Amino acid sequence: MQASLEQVAQINVLAGLPLADQVSLQRHTLVQSYSKGEIILHEGDRLPAKLYAVVSGTIQITKTATTGKETILRNLADGEIFAAPALLGNGTSPATVMAESDCEILTVERDALLKAIQQQPDIAIRMLVVLNNRIQLLHETVHGLVSEQATIRLVRLILYFADKSGTVSTPQGESLKTELSYYRMARSVGIAYEECLRLIKSLKSVITYSRGGKIIIIDRQKLEAIASGAVSFENI
Secondary structure, X not given: OOOOHHHHHHOHHHOOOOHHHHHHHHOOEEEEEEOOOOEEEOOOOEOOOEEEEEEEOOEEEEEEOOOOOEEEEEXXXXXXXEOOHHHHOOOEOOOEEEEOOOEEEEEEXXXXXXXXXXXXXHHHHHHHHHHHHHXXXXXXXXXXXXXXXXXXXXXXXXXXXXXXXXXXXXXXXXXXXXXXXXXXXXXXHOOOHHHHHHHHHXXXXXXXXXXXXXXXXXXXXXXXXXXXXXXXXXXX
């Protein structure tokens, strides 16, 4: 199904385009629906030359090591682009993309996008900003895996989702809108499930964890101090 003009405008890197440019791109779009848990792209798939973006819902991007260990690289929501190698690389999917919830994925043909970029160079600038931010985040993740304690990586993950997806004020503290299961956190920071369980328990004075992955930040200031390395979690 062809995307609507509203859906085209939802994509962050295309937001604010003149109506004429949106109409031109619209003719070269496709929107597909995926159910929760469905694989959108497999690692190693050959990708058509298109821009991929999330129109609605959320997706999860994972990478599998040669040992078979799977790591969550990132989770993306409405308006965000993914699968950059389809446009800028070797056309091979570097990771597996799964629908974290029921979602809709929009694609734009590469040639049509390049034509739009010629008319509106800001599109390319926005794409570079997105990709640069992800490279920096990946660099920080790799650096953390090599040199930082697992507790610091875990705390930073919790704060990342608190800032990215937001929180809701409760009598106990800031409740994360995103649910983070032990399994998901362990895969995101490169530790075993059992170690994640132990570390979350050790942080009980600054966060609470309840069934289903509901996390409440009790003391954000202290949590940020742990994330910065200013306070050792043994001293909380």
